[in-house]
Amino acid sequence: MEALTQLGITLMVLTVTYLVGSAIERRHFDSLRKREARLRAFPTVTFERLPEGWQVADSGLAMGSTVVSLDYFKRFLAGLRGILGGRVRSYEPLLDRARREALLRMTEGAVADGYDAIVNVRLETSRLASSRGRGKGTAGVEMLAFGTAVKLVRQP
Amino acid sequence: MPILMSNTETIPGKTIVEFYGVVSGNTVRAKHVGRDIMAGFKNLVGGELAAYTELLSDSRKEAVARMLEQAESMNANAVVNVRFATSSVAQGAAELFAYGTAVRVQ
Amino acid sequence: MRFEPRAPREGINVSATHPLREAALLVAGVSAIFAALILVVGWSVEWAVRWIPPELEARTFGDWAHHLSSPEHEAERLAVEALARRLAMHWPGAPYEFQVTVSDEPEVNAMALPGGTILVTKGLLRESQSENELAFVVGHELGHFRNRDQLRRLGRGILYELTASALFGFNATAPEVTGFLGQMADRGFDREQERAADRFGLELVQAEYGHVAGAGRFFERLVSRTSGLGDLAAYVSTHPASSDRLEDLRDYAAERGWRREGVLQPWTRSD
Numbered sequence: 001m002e003a004l005t006q007l008g009i010t011l012m013v014l015t016v017t018y019l020v021g022s023a024i025e026r027r028h029f030d031s032l033r034k035r036e037a038r039l040r041a042f043p044t045v046t047f048e049r050l051p052e053g054w055q056v057a058d059s060g061l062a063m064g065s066t067v068v069s070l071d072y073f074k075r076f077l078a079g080l081r082g083i084l085g086g087r088v089r090s091y092e093p094l095l096d097r098a099r100r101e102a103l104l105r106m107t108e109g110a111v112a113d114g115y116d117a118i119v120n121v122r123l124e125t126s127r128l129a130s131s132r133g134r135g136k137g138t139a140g141v142e143m144l145a146f147g148t149a150v151k152l153v154r155q156p
Numbered sequence: 157m158p159i160l161m162s163n164t165e166t167i168p169g170k171t172i173v174e175f176y177g178v179v180s181g182n183t184v185r186a187k188h189v190g191r192d193i194m195a196g197f198k199n200l201v202g203g204e205l206a207a208y209t210e211l212l213s214d215s216r217k218e219a220v221a222r223m224l225e226q227a228e229s230m231n232a233n234a235v236v237n238v239r240f241a242t243s244s245v246a247q248g249a250a251e252l253f254a255y256g257t258a259v260r261v262q
Numbered sequence: 263m264r265f266e267p268r269a270p271r272e273g274i275n276v277s278a279t280h281p282l283r284e285a286a287l288l289v290a291g292v293s294a295i296f297a298a299l300i301l302v303v304g305w306s307v308e309w310a311v312r313w314i315p316p317e318l319e320a321r322t323f324g325d326w327a328h329h330l331s332s333p334e335h336e337a338e339r340l341a342v343e344a345l346a347r348r349l350a351m352h353w354p355g356a357p358y359e360f361q362v363t364v365s366d367e368p369e370v371n372a373m374a375l376p377g378g379t380i381l382v383t384k385g386l387l388r389e390s391q392s393e394n395e396l397a398f399v400v401g402h403e404l405g406h407f408r409n410r411d412q413l414r415r416l417g418r419g420i421l422y423e424l425t426a427s428a429l430f431g432f433n434a435t436a437p438e439v440t441g442f443l444g445q446m447a448d449r450g451f452d453r454e455q456e457r458a459a460d461r462f463g464l465e466l467v468q469a470e471y472g473h474v475a476g477a478g479r480f481f482e483r484l485v486s487r488t489s490g491l492g493d494l495a496a497y498v499s500t501h502p503a504s505s506d507r508l509e510d511l512r513d514y515a516a517e518r519g520w521r522r523e524g525v526l527q528p529w530t531r532s533d
Contacts, residue, residue: 033272040269045177046255047236048237051265075246077288080289082247084292085189088186092276095245099182127244172263176268181275222274226271232268258268
């Protein structure tokens with residue numbers, strides 16, 4: 001009886017977090033696509049050296065980051081996956097979103113500061129341990145994108 | 157023709173004629189409990205955790221494959237300056253991530 | 263070298279599998295693993311119990327449970343113990359020296375503890391309206407001893423705990439699932455055990471009184487009151503599906519031609 005009540009509550013929380021979580025996810029992907037399309041013409045590359053022919057007038061460090069966390073439903077799936085092993089599909093959209101968001105924030109910042117391109121882009125991921133459960137839980141994941149923003153004398 | 161890859165500025169012996177932007181590939185993997193327990197035993201004596209080596213290298217291959225798929229969808233024929241990042245995104249789950257710049261070389 | 267803005271195709275870094283499909287697969291997979299685990303634990307306990315002689319069990323656990331009894335229930339404790347030993351006379355070669363412990367709890371419950379100790383709650387003694395009724399409950403617990411269920415329960419408990427903590431101890435989500443499955447599994451094992459213990463209890467009551475009147479009374483009241491639960495909830499949760507069992511008892515008595523009517527011995531109820 002008690003087990004059934006507990007199961008019922010768990011199922012309800014799973015349903016609600018699934019619905020809300022996927023709505024938020026869908027909206028975020030839409031926003032990402034729109035903003036990416038707007039910034040498509042802005043070059044971001046992992047080259048360490050400047051492409052030949054570029055004349056730099058000014059440069060600076062560009063950075064963008066975001067901390068994201070999983071909804072309960074996806075964490076539940078990931079928990080089960082931890083028993084069976086294999087591909088943790090429920091994490092992929094989250095990390096993809098977070099990484100694109102970090103890249104976009106970096107680029108948007110550079111655009112706002114009047115830069116023309118970002119070279120030597122680097123991406124970092126780090127897990128923020130939760131204070132609960134002796135640091136074993138995950139509070140969130142931070143994505144950091146950084147690179148060297150350059151202003152060009154002459155457009156490439 | 158397969159897409160070329162390097163972790164240097166260019167593909168040796170070729171010149172970049174066009175570049176398209178950053179491409180990336182990821183995969184998140186969890187190990188199953190059986191492997192965990194075996195690794196626990198192995199940890200007592202040390203040495204290579206062969207099962208983990210295999211799991212991680214398989215996953216990394218998949219991350220690379222996804223990165224190449226992105227490059228292919230951009231009609232690139234090479235990815236240069238490739239970087240890898242491995243991070244533990246949750247207890248028992250690791251993300252293997254690869255990224256680079258999609259280019260056309262000649 | 264020219265910059266040509268291009269975007270990669272959408273969705274390469276995100277698996278196309280629908281989350282709900284993934285959820286269904288995962289739940290099925292984990293349930294399968296858990297079911298296998300339950301079977302393996304069940305079998306190994308069955309196997310182990312056969313190798314532990316009751317004498318060893320009695321020596322190991324011996325007087326342990328004796329200390330649970332509150333001293334102010336000593337008179338009742340002795341009365342129930344006398345009843346238990348009288349019933350046990352109809353079980354020739356019983357390998358235990360049966361002892362009774364009365365616990366203070368208001369819930370209606372009884373339990374067979376390793377080593378030959380029967381624990382009855384104050385609530386049960388208060389609820390019993392005749393000696394026959396109480397005798398059936400005590401006989402039921404004696405049935406558990408005959409089938410060594412008390413050891414099984416203990417063994418399963420320990421093994422579940424050990425394997426679950428070895429396998430899932432680190433996992434944040436799993437306990438909700440595994441805990442529920444474990445409870446369900448236990449219930450599956452219990453059903454058969456409870457039925458066997460019921461029949462043995464009924465046999466003892468028939469042998470002692472020459473009829474089985476009163477035996478089912480307890481269940482009848484349980485069934486009629488299960489909707490309200492209340493203080494009977496504890497008994498129902500460890501002794502599931504009372505109505506099924508009541509029916510089984512009736513059939514069992516009818517097959518053997520045991521009388522369901524007879525003179526009930528009074529039980530001095532306490533408050």
